[in-house]
Amino acid sequence: MKKILQRIGLLAAAVMLLWGWQGMDAKAADEEYYSFGFSCTGDQKDKIDVSKLNIFKDSDMYYIDVYPVEGYLFEVEPTVNIRPENFDDDAISLTNPEKKEGYYYRYCIDKSNLPSSSNKSYVIIVFNQHPLAKEIKEVSITVSEPVAGQPFPTEWKINTEGVTGTLRWSVPTTDEEVTGIAEPNTEYSGTIALIPESGYAFKKPVNVYPDNYFQVIDYTSNEIIGWYLFTTGDAQPSNPGNTNTEITWEKWNDWTINRDKLENGRIAKGYGLSGSAAESHDAHLFLYVEPKDGYYFTEEPKVSWNDTLLVPLPKDSSTLYGYKYQLDDNGSGTIVVEGKAVKKETNESENNGSETSAPAASNDSSEEPYKIINGAKSTWNGSTSEGLTIRGDGDFEKFAGVRVDGNWIPSAHYEAKSGSTIVTLKPSYLASLAEGEHTVDIMWIDDSASTTFTVAASAATAQPELDSVPKTGEGVMGWMPEILLLVAAGLTAMGALRLKRAK
Known part of the structure; x- marks a missing residue:
């Protein structure tokens, strides 16, 4: 019986040994290794973000993302070629890239179409000859309401460099365009088309200020169309028989x-x-x-x-x-x-x-600026239910928005209410900020108040490394064939030793 068990053990070890060798062969076949280098050329090559030129693999395809440097946007897609490392004349072009998030391009590399290379080493050449546009992330406009008995405003002032706009007035229920004099107690919509000038482009999402009642009805990389809704008041009395x-x-x-x-x-x-x-x-x-x-x-x-x-x-x-x-x-x-x-x-x-007895506008420069009266220099400890509340002494009727670290943030990231003006930054937004000190500005239409707050070290969340893509087979499961091979070898040795002692 003992000899039978020993033989069964040796047979099992042999099977595992064979499986291990087959697993290694399959792994070698699946992980056919390709290596890629990068080269940027053209008059505008310095506008390519080389830190993001990384290859990642999905099924039988390789992909490369080409980003512009911060502050610029592609108006024309770059040209991307791939050639063997040791040959200059055997290259193919990567065509029909997918435009991702409206501002960078993803190119597909099909292994079956790659030019022949003995060591499977290739060079990817990104050629960028076309000038890039300056990106626009936010647009500020000065809105003029229609006044009963007065002509409709013909334009709204656009305070952002590189943006022009056209204004159209209409009746909301019928979308019929109106001109001339605004009627009293009537609802009108002012529709503005925002267009970037030459050398500028919109980068989604674009925040338009003031954002209260602004509704986007069309949004492309070349144009934003939105509207505001107004209701006129009573008309001013006319001057019948005026001499x-x-x-x-x-x-x-x-x-x-x-x-x-x-x-x-x-x-x-x-x-x-x-x-x-x-x-x-x-x-x-x-x-x-x-x-x-x-x-x-x-x-x-x-x-x-x-x-x-x-x-x-x-x-x-x-x-x-x-x-x-x-x-x-x-x-x-x-x-x-x-x-x-x-x-x-x-x-x-x-x-x-x-x-x-004479008209004179008040312009007292001695007035004090707005102040933060509660919540200055606060610390957020990572609570998932409580945000960070800051109160300024400005009138809530004049509240215009919030900036963090100098950037306007969407109203979805905070809550605002009167008394005088109370702003609460939401926990979901605070969790996206880096550890350390940040500045916050409460903005009113005529001034602002500023303070700092701190995101505690325990509250800072680690960001995933999106640029790092593991190779096929990495991790414990990727080494399973080698582990099985070692176990099988050990069992074989133990079985042989016992058989020898038995004899």
Whole structure:
């Protein structure tokens, strides 16, 4: 019986030994080794990110990704050729690359189409002759709303270099284009097409500011089309029977100004010319409503005449901080001005108003900037349920967004609410930041406040090494044939030794 068991053991060892040899042969066949080197040529070769020129394998195909350097985008795909290491004239071109994420190219290398090479060593040549475009990640525009009784704005100011735009007004329900004068109490949509100028290109995703109510309806690498929705207010009274040339400063004697409900503001009576060049001789009466020095309006004042709300004229150099209204030059009666201005640093009001006899915009440079009043120099410890809360003393009505390390971040990464302005960075966003100190700016339309925060070492998450792709067969399972071979050899030796002793 003992001899039978020994023979069975030797037979099993032999089978395992044979399996091990076959496994090694199969592994050698599967891991047919190819090596690749890289070379960049052309006038624009310095715009290729050579640190990302890596080969990775999927099934029977090899792939190479070609990235531009940070801050640039390809307008024309580079030319990529591959040739044997020791031959210059036997090369093939890699065509029809896939454009990934809208800004880099992935080329496929089919092993079956590679030129013959005795040592399977190849050189990949990336030829880039075409100039690259400067990338645009965000666009800032100044939006002008339609005002009842006034012509539609013909353009919005674009504050980002390298971007132009065209503006179109329409009725949202029918998409019918509208021009001329805006109607009162009517909903309009302003659609803007943003186009990069020559030498510039959009890199997805592009953030457009202000982003409140901005809806993207079309997005390509060459154009962004989006719209804002507005509703006009009441129309300003017209001037029936206006005899402009007869208007004089004395006409103000027909009006009474009631400012009992105006806190921390002042009014100014104006008289002057307005209109186009064709009617520049026309004179009108104007009413200016401005905040006191060191104060600002949190919302537009309410100015009414005979229970009819007046609409302010478009902003100009005389109304940087206040509002300007045109009166019915042949009318008379009482103008009621209601409003409240607050101190920037304390938000406390004082009941004091004064009347002046000439329009003057307030521009007090001594006002203090906004401040962080809670959450300065905080530390985030990696909590998955609690973010980082920072509070600034700016008015929430003027809140414009958040920047971290100098970059605007999408509103999906934070929550904002009033009181004065409270911003909470979400844990999912904080987890994406590197360990250490970062800057954060709370932005308002007229100023900002800044502080720093720290991501603790325990909260920093390791990023996967996307450029490192393991070779086929790496790891424990890849060495299984060698392990089986060693085990089989050991069993064979032990069986032979026991057989010898038995004899």
